[in-house]
Each structure stands twice: as structure tokens, then as C-alpha cells.
Amino acid sequence: MIKKIILLSLFSLLIVNTIQGQKLKRYDDLLLFKDALTQQPIIIINDSLIYKGKQLIPFKHTEYPDKINEYLPFEIGKKTYLVHQACGPVLEFRNDSIVRIDHSFLQKNQFYPVPFTYNNEIYLFGGYGLFTYKNIITRYDFKSGGWNQVQTHGKRLPEPRSVAYSLQDSTTLYVFGGKTNDNNNIPKFKAVQPELWKLDLPTMTWSYVSQYNPDILTPFENKIQYKDKLYLLEGFITEINFTQKTANKFSFKEYEVLKKHFMIGDTIYGIFSSSDERYYFKKTTIKDLKGNFISSVPFFIAPSVTSLDYTTMGWIGVTLLGLLAIGYKKGIIPFKRPFKGIVYDSQKDLFLYKRKVIRHFEENEKKMLYFLLINNNQFVSLNQLNELFENPAQPQTASAIIKRREQAINGLLTKVSKLTGIPENKLQLEQKNTEDKRLKDLLLLPKLLKKV
Numbered sequence: 389m390i391k392k393i394i395l396l397s398l399f400s401l402l403i404v405n406t407i408q409g410q411k412l413k414r415y416d417d418l419l420l421f422k423d424a425l426t427q428q429p430i431i432i433i434n435d436s437l438i439y440k441g442k443q444l445i446p447f448k449h450t451e452y453p454d455k456i457n458e459y460l461p462f463e464i465g466k467k468t469y470l471v472h473q474a475c476g477p478v479l480e481f482r483n484d485s486i487v488r489i490d491h492s493f494l495q496k497n498q499f500y501p502v503p504f505t506y507n508n509e510i511y512l513f514g515g516y517g518l519f520t521y522k523n524i525i526t527r528y529d530f531k532s533g534g535w536n537q538v539q540t541h542g543k544r545l546p547e548p549r550s551v552a553y554s555l556q557d558s559t560t561l562y563v564f565g566g567k568t569n570d571n572n573n574i575p576k577f578k579a580v581q582p583e584l585w586k587l588d589l590p591t592m593t594w595s596y597v598s599q600y601n602p603d604i605l606t607p608f609e610n611k612i613q614y615k616d617k618l619y620l621l622e623g624f625i626t627e628i629n630f631t632q633k634t635a636n637k638f639s640f641k642e643y644e645v646l647k648k649h650f651m652i653g654d655t656i657y658g659i660f661s662s663s664d665e666r667y668y669f670k671k672t673t674i675k676d677l678k679g680n681f682i683s684s685v686p687f688f689i690a691p692s693v694t695s696l697d698y699t700t701m702g703w704i705g706v707t708l709l710g711l712l713a714i715g716y717k718k719g720i721i722p723f724k725r726p727f728k729g730i731v732y733d734s735q736k737d738l739f740l741y742k743r744k745v746i747r748h749f750e751e752n753e754k755k756m757l758y759f760l761l762i763n764n765n766q767f768v769s770l771n772q773l774n775e776l777f778e779n780p781a782q783p784q785t786a787s788a789i790i791k792r793r794e795q796a797i798n799g800l801l802t803k804v805s806k807l808t809g810i811p812e813n814k815l816q817l818e819q820k821n822t823e824d825k826r827l828k829d830l831l832l833l834p835k836l837l838k839k840v
Contacts, residue, residue, distance in 0.1 A: 420648035421461035424468045432456050449486035453477050453494040460503045462510050474499045491533030500550040506589045514549050521548035521568045542594035546585040555618045561587040584688050600688040604635045610646040621646050635687040639679035729836035752796035761839050767829040
């Protein structure tokens with residue numbers, strides 16, 4: 389009873405006009421959102437206690453997967469929805485109860501996406517799941533209770549990512565930052581390219597805006613959007629001004645960590661944590677959080693090319709193409725097509741295709757590749773290939789050696805064919821042995837291997 393009285397008095401700080409909040413014991417599982425119908429703050433603690441404004445109310449709900457703090461709040465008109473951050477379950481806060489309204493399932497396919505709404509519909513961009521980062525957009529269908537992927541357009545798309553930054557106005561969503569797959573170190577991830585992207589919401593068309601300054605970002609910021617500014621709170625307050633294209637840094641008046649929040653006008657209703665890891669509730673403003681101004685740097689510079697620049701660039705391009713054509717014709721510049729085969733990096737002992745590491749060759753298939761690199765683009769006898777699979781310390785029958793050789797050749801040709809799109813019958817050439825016409829020689833992977 390005493391705990392409930394303490395919590396009740398503390399949460400009332402979200403309603404009254406005080407700035408300083410009292411402290412209480414830290415709770416790990418918290419969800420804070422605004423009831424769209426009443427505009428009152430709702431807080432749910434440990435899936436058991438629920439406060440509406442300063443009133444403790446019964447926690448009434450239908451069954452839902454996972455913990456409630458794994459859900460993202462959405463406000464559409466006078467209704468409040470909670471969507472699982474990995475996509476799937478959708479709940480509605482209705483008549484002081486949580487009601488599940490979807491016919492989906494816990495997909496676990498879009499952890500940490502960019503959530504947004506448009507035309508009274510719920511969307512998720514990106515996220516992580518099933519060992520991959522995503523650059524898809526999914527939309528919840530209120531009629532069917534399921535999710536559908538949205539068709540997007542654009543000359544190219546942003547990198548797949550999760551935990552990205554975003555800012556939205558009425559018809560545009562800006563996206564930047566986040567993490568994505570590191571194909572050279574699969575268990576790890578890497579930062580995405582420092583590119584600012586714009587999604588035109590009426591047409592769902594992506595367009596690249598410009599590069600931005602990645603040095604102002606770290607992976608841990610809490611994000612607050614207010615009008616055309618995005619505020620990043622982590623150690624300092626970084627104000628990204630999308631109109632002026634600048635990033636301004638401020639200190640905190642008093643350092644605080646923002647855990648959960650929502651905005652009403654310019655007021656932040658938030659759950660904060662102090663340096664001694666105690667949670668407390670209060671309402672404040674960006675102005676009240678800001679301390680001293682520290683510095684200002686450009687955030688991004690939109691490309692600006694005049695018509696004169698286009699004309700000049702065009703003439704330069706035409707001139708260069710003409711010179712290259714003359715050089716090729718006279719043999720001054722040798723024409724060299726880009727290599728489209730498998731490259732062996734001898735320093736790292738890695739096989740690559742289109743600069744990506746190939747990891748699915750088996751040991752016997754690698755033996756074949758090493759042998760072919762030594763005898764590159766040469767016909768070899770079957771006896772030479774058999775020697776690769778002999779083991780003097782453990783003699784075996786000729787049929788066992790031939791079987792192992794054929795398995796290695798067939799496996800190698802199948803994988804290279806799938807990788808390059810070249811039919812298997814074009815990856816193996818045959819001719820009669822020059823010394824014994826009864827035997828045949830093979831040329832495997834013609835012009836498809838290179839050592840660097």
C-alpha cells in the first residue's frame with residue numbers, strides 16, 4: 389500500500405506544473421505513453437501496475453505476447469495503439485484496458501525499426517531479424533489484422549538498418565544512421581554509410597539527400613523531435629536543425645538520462661534516470677534541459693549544382709569519352725574488361741566473388757581450387773586430380789579416390805554455377821589426352837580464377 393501511495397504521488401508530477409521530480413526505486417520494465425482520447429499520461433510498470441494520470445487503475449488486458457515495454461506507442465486520431473517493436477502483435481488502449489486487435493503473430497523480424505504513421509496508418513521501416521538487417525517498409529492492415537510489405541520506389545534504396553534516426557513532417561520521413569550487416573565479420577555489425585535519405589510518403593519514393601557528419605552520432609542517444617529539429621540526448625544535447633542544416637551542441641543544466649517520453653506541444657513528459665540509477669517522472673522542456681552552448685558544425689550540405697556546372701561537366705565527359713575512344717582504336721589504351729570470376733586473396737587465404745567472401749566451399753573443393761590456381765586455364769589429366777585425394781598414410785581403393793574426386797568436382801561446379809549464373813556444362817571443358825587417346829583431360833572453371 390505504501391509503494392502505491394509513493395508511486396501515485398510521484399506520477400502526479402506529470403500533471404502538475406513542477407519541474408523537479410522525486411526519486412523512487414528503479415523499475416526495469418516501464419512503458420510510458422499518452423492516451424490519445426483523454427491526453428493523460430499512462431504508465432505501466434512490470435506488466436502489473438498501471439497509472440492513468442495520477443490515478444492507479446486496474447490492469448485489465450487481453451493476452452499479449454512478450455512484455456509490454458517491448459511495444460511502441462502510436463497515436464492515430466483519438467485512438468492509442470501499441471505495436472510490438474519486432475512487428476506482429478497490435479494492441480489498443482481502449483476504455484482503460486489493453487485489447488489485442490491483430491490476427492498476426494510475433495514475427496521477430498523487425499527489431500528496433502523506425503516507426504511512423506501516415507494517413508492514419510501504422511508503418512515500420514527497417515529493423516533486424518532472422519540474421520539480417522532490413523530496408524523494407526511494412527504496414528498494418530486494420531481490416532485484416534495482418535501486416536503487408538509496402539512497395540517503395542527510387543533509383544536506389546537506403547542500406548538495410550536498425551536503430552536508425554528519423555524525423556518526420558507531414559509528407560516526408562528523413563532517415564539516417566543506424567547499424568547494418570558486416571559481411572566480412574558476420575557475428576558483428578557496422579555503421580551504415582553516412583547518408584541522409586528522404587522518403588516521400590504520398591508516393592513512397594526514396595531519394596538520397598546528401599552525406600552528413602557521422603562524428604556527431606553515437607549509438608546510444610535518446611531522440612526527441614520538436615518541430616523541424618531533432619534532439620539527441622547522451623552526455624550532451626545535440627540539436628540537429630534540418631532547416632539550417634547544422635548540428636549545435638549544448639551541455640545539460642543537470643545531467644539526466646531520458647528513458648521514455650512523449651511530447652505535448654513543447655513539453656516533454658518523461659521518465660528520467662539520475663547518475664545513481666534512480667528513476668523519476670517529470671515534465672520539462674528542451675529549453676529547461678539545455679545548459680551552455682558548446683559548438684556548432686554543419687550537419688549536411690545538400691548538393692548544389694548550377695546549370696553552368698552541368699554544361700561544363702557534360703563537355704568534360706564528352707571530351708574524355710572521345711579521347712578514350714581514340715586511344716582504344718589506336719591501341720594506345722588497352723581495353724581491359726573487369727574480371728567477373730572468383731578472386732583468391734593469397735594474404736588472407738580467402739576466396740571472393742564481387743568483393744564478397746565465399747564461405748561455403750568445403751575442404752575438398754578448396755583443394756581443387758588451390759590446384760586450379762597453380763594450373764590456371766590449363767587442361768589437366770584425371771590422374772593429376774586423383775593425386776589430390778590420395779592419402780599415402782592410409783591407402784584406399786581407386787574407386788574410393790575417384791568417388792571423392794567426382795564429389796569434389798560436382799560440388800564445386802554446382803556452387804560456382806549458382807554463384808555466377810554460368811551453366812555447369814560451360815564450367816568444364818574436355819579433350820583427349822595427348823599421350824593416351826583413351827584418357828581425357830579436363831579444364832575446370834576456364835577464365836574464372838585469379839590470384840591477388
